[in-house]
Amino acid sequence: MTEETLPKQAATTTRFVDARGRGTRIEFCGDDEFHACWYPVALSSEVGSGTLIGAPFLDGRVIVYRTSDGLAHVRSAYCRHLGADLSMGRLLNDQVQCPFHFWRYDSAGSCIDVPAGDPPPPHAKLFSYPTAESLGIIWAFNGDTPLHPAPHFGQGDEALLIDTYRNPRQMQVESSIVFLNSFDLQHFRVVHGMPIDVDLERVSEHEHTLAYKARVSAPEFGDVIQDRRLWGVNTVTIASETAGRRLYQLHSLCPVGRNATQGFLVSATPMPADATDDGATRLLAQSRDYALRLVNEDAPIFDTLSFRRDNLTASDRFLAFGIQYIRRYPRAHPGRELIR
Ligand code: FES
Ligand SMILES: [Fe+2]
Known part of the structure; x- marks a missing residue:
């Protein structure tokens, strides 16, 4: 990299500073929101093929797992039946099986099997975060659509x-x-x-x-x-x-x-x-x-x-x-x- 001289900053405060809210304690996010970012949820090394783990995320919990095509997935952790923590379950043929009554969720996060024989409820679907993997990290985007690419160093x-x-x-x-x-x-x-x-x-x-x-x-x-x-x-x-x-x-x-x-x-x-x-x-x-x-x-x-x-x-x-x-x-x- 070529050395270059950066000018010293000006010695006076200018447009960046305003005086509103002086002294008030700052919390950037309210009770029911978080910033729409790519967040690191797990190390790639923690989620081998066929591995299912749980991780804290935002004010809740997600499951992180890898299907046989190598793709990592980040989904809401709680079963849409009675709320069992799916990270206590198993990954079987790329499907997440709940530990409680063995409902199964497919690779799109939809419940597709209720072993008791009932039809899977149409709304029994996990929330799926947009997921990326780079630099040894599995990333989840807090939003429906990513606002920017997951962090990278500009090369593979x-x-x-x-x-x-x-x-x-x-x-x-x-x-x-x-x-x-x-x-x-x-x-x-x-x-x-x-x-x-x-x-x-x-x-x-x-x-x-x-x-x-x-x-x-x-x-x-x-x-x-x-x-x-x-x-x-x-x-x-x-x-x-x-x-x-x-x-x-x-x-x-x-x-x-x-x-x-x-x-x-x-x-x-x-x-x-x-x-x-x-x-x-x-x-x-x-x-x-x-x-x-x-x-x-x-x-x-x-x-x-x-x-x-x-x-x-x-x-x-x-x-x-x-x-x-x-x-x-x-x-x-x-x-x-x-x-x-
Ligand atoms: S709580 Fe998951 S199948 Fe019942
Ligand atoms: Fe620091």
């Missing part, structure tokens, strides 16, 4: 060496407040010892993603220019060049309750041509240590935060923009009746 997974894992520590806070961390330039400097400059005039917005360059100084990687992309209001991807290699990083957040967040993290680098070259593996290990350092430094603060936009200063221009961006982001909850 097969060309990359990928390290995907779950943050071992959930955080007790709304996920979009954790996401706002990417806009919070003051905290990068003092909490993470990692000054970041962003050219706020060159942040571009397209189809519910934001893209910008950041000049970052991190103890682990030195001074780098990062291409950052924010997807929806829950995922950040970062591309940079370090030690002569391309490094991709992702941090994505999933609501697992009204005020609980599960993070998923990815590091990736182009697959080395030479099998004896272990530099790529070492880079991914370094990236994992770095990412876990950041999330562990943030976690105790988020667990105890009573979030409000009280007195913002000039350095908070990007943060103020982020708050407004999240506030106007679309919301949905089409599975609300069936996942809880």
Whole structure:
């Protein structure tokens, strides 16, 4: 990547800041809605062929399973008969069998068999989330139709060496407040010892993603220019060049309750041509240590935060923009009746 100089941000607050609602505690989502995003619900490695698992999602629960064609599915977890948790059931010939009275659901999520001999009720259908799989993650879109593609690094997974894992520590806070961390330039400097400059005039917005360059100084990687992309209001991807290699990083957040967040993290680098070259593996290990350092430094603060936009200063221009961006982001909850 060519080094380029990013202008310093202006020293005065301007259009990003407004004074409305000062001091009021902020919750971005109301009681019955969540943002319309691609959310990470499971690791691909947790859902092998013929595997059926349950996972917390939004304010409810889903099943995640893989049919014999290799496709992953994310559906409401509760049986349309009496509400048994289908993750306690079995996957038989690509059909989900409920543990309670053995009703079966086909690959479209419709009940097609009631062993007692009654005709399956026509409305006995599970809610199916649009599902995607990339970077070792199974994603579910909270909405009927995705607003943008699932997060990616701009090339096929097969060309990359990928390290995907779950943050071992959930955080007790709304996920979009954790996401706002990417806009919070003051905290990068003092909490993470990692000054970041962003050219706020060159942040571009397209189809519910934001893209910008950041000049970052991190103890682990030195001074780098990062291409950052924010997807929806829950995922950040970062591309940079370090030690002569391309490094991709992702941090994505999933609501697992009204005020609980599960993070998923990815590091990736182009697959080395030479099998004896272990530099790529070492880079991914370094990236994992770095990412876990950041999330562990943030976690105790988020667990105890009573979030409000009280007195913002000039350095908070990007943060103020982020708050407004999240506030106007679309919301949905089409599975609300069936996942809880
Ligand atoms: S609760 Fe599932 S079949 Fe009865
Ligand atoms: Fe942080």
